Amino acid sequence: MSEQPEVLVERDGAVLVVTVNRPQAKNAINKAAAEGIGAAMDQLDSDDSLFVGVVTGAGGTFSAGMDLKAFLAGEKPHVPGRGFAGLVERPPAKPLIAAVEGFALAGGFEIALACDLIVAGEGAFFGLPEVRRGLLAGGGGLLRLPRKAGLPKATEWALTGDRIPAQDAHAAGVVNRLVPTGEALPAALALARQIAGNGPLAVQGTKRILTEGSEWPAAEAFARQWEIYAPVRASEDAEEGARAFTEKREPVWRGR
Structure with a gap:
């Protein structure tokens, strides 16, 4: 065995x-x-x-x-x-x-x-x-x-x-x-x-900000957050999330 x-x-x-x-x-x-x-x-x-x-x-x-x-x-x-x-x-x-x-x-x-x-x-x-x-x-x-x-x-x-x-x-x-x-x-x-069930890119970006954000200098916090947020906002998943909401259906995430 x-x-x-x-x-x-x-x-x-x-x-x-x-x-x-x-x-x-x-x-x-x-x-x-x-x-x-x-x-x-x-x-x-x-x-x-x-x-x-x-x-x-x-x-x-x-x-x-x-x-x-x-x-x-x-x-x-x-x-x-x-x-x-x-x-x-x-x-x-x-x-x-x-x-x-x-x-x-x-x-x-x-x-x-x-x-x-x-x-x-x-x-x-x-x-x-x-x-x-x-x-x-x-x-x-x-x-x-x-x-x-x-x-x-x-x-x-x-x-x-x-x-x-x-x-x-x-x-x-x-x-x-x-x-x-x-x-x-x-x-x-x-x-x-x-x-x-949530957008994977959004979830990963959220985790990263929660994990790293407390260490950022206050004067740089929003700029550093934007570096993580901008690619997520421009992603296909972000568009799919908005489209699924307006079409009243569950989103289909692709992680890109």
Whole structure:
């Protein structure tokens, strides 16, 4: 009987579903898993028929973070150009949703934070426990968590290493949608399909402005926004969107 791959990749229409498939290791990330996720992100970015990605974990758990046993054996769960887990340093240009059940801890939480949206089951919890091991969260958690939760909450959670119930993460704005336990993936897919129904160029441009805009100098913000907006406004999709609206029908997006 052949071994299951470390990462499962499936299509759901215009949505790419990426599942970390190491339940025996609590979906901890080793080199093979990082490479599998990175390859999936490359596929999402390069395939014009894919509009949105969903990342989840097998067996009722999202991810325990880096596989420490593999790390001690000399493995580095990084992908050149994309960083830890093939994702955290360079997420895809297209929207990415984390569907979290069980727990997302350490690097697992950093994977979720690298996604644009998080959907979590009510029984899920999150955390950056690295300080309890004499380490720090170097996979983007300390950079992204303050933006999503605010500096006071992020500081408390990162310095204590506490586990954060999904309800608290939702109240802080880290989790976008809180759903019954076991429903995170179906809810994430429903959200992904809703996003995928919109103009793909417009969605990608919107994500880019949301991601980069806070770093722009105020005096340059509208000029930089225009650089992204102008090609979208001049696209065939923009014309199709206006035409479909006037003709009272659903648009047919071509991504150009």
